[in-house]
Amino acid sequence: MHSTFEAAKRLSSASWDVDDETLEVLGDRSVHMLDAQRTAVAKWVSQRGVKPQRVMGSPVDLVHLGETVRGEIVSIDVEQAQYTVFCASLGHVRQGVGTHGLIVDFERVHDLAAPAEAFTLEG
Structure with missing residues (x-):
């Protein structure tokens, strides 16, 4: 367009x-x-029947302008299958004037993996 x-x-x-x-x-x-x-x-x-796989407050990674950025889901638009992701590293603001987050399609958001120390070997 x-x-x-x-x-x-x-x-x-x-x-x-x-x-x-x-x-x-x-x-x-x-x-x-x-x-x-x-x-x-x-x-x-x-x-x-597309449904969000994440909930508000979930920490996520996504690729923005070729770089992986870490953020938090702050709203979910179920009808449009999109999350709003707050990324402090991009200068987003939580209140007032400014950008509050990136609006991204559900499929562009990835869960953060648990840190390696969280895994244990089963014996």
């Missing part, structure tokens, strides 16, 4: 006269496309 600005540039490059009305239509298009995507995802999640 292209942004309203990108779509307007493409139209202008193709010799269209892009005015305020055209920009409004393009902006509405983006909103309708996002709404349609959210509706389709919710239907897919419901039909397949």
Whole structure:
């Protein structure tokens, strides 16, 4: 999906006269496309019985911009199959103004393994 600005540039490059009305239509298009995507995802999640495998407060690892970051699940959007993950290392804030977490699909989140010293050999 292209942004309203990108779509307007493409139209202008193709010799269209892009005015305020055209920009409004393009902006509405983006909103309708996002709404349609959210509706389709919710239907897919419901039909397949997708459920979160983690609970709020769970420590997790995930890959963000090529780096593994550690975080904590702070909210769960069951309808969209997404977690919000708070990562202090990314400068997230728990309250007030700022980024509160990354919104990630269920399948991008991985449990943290227990530390090696937590394992014992059975004899």
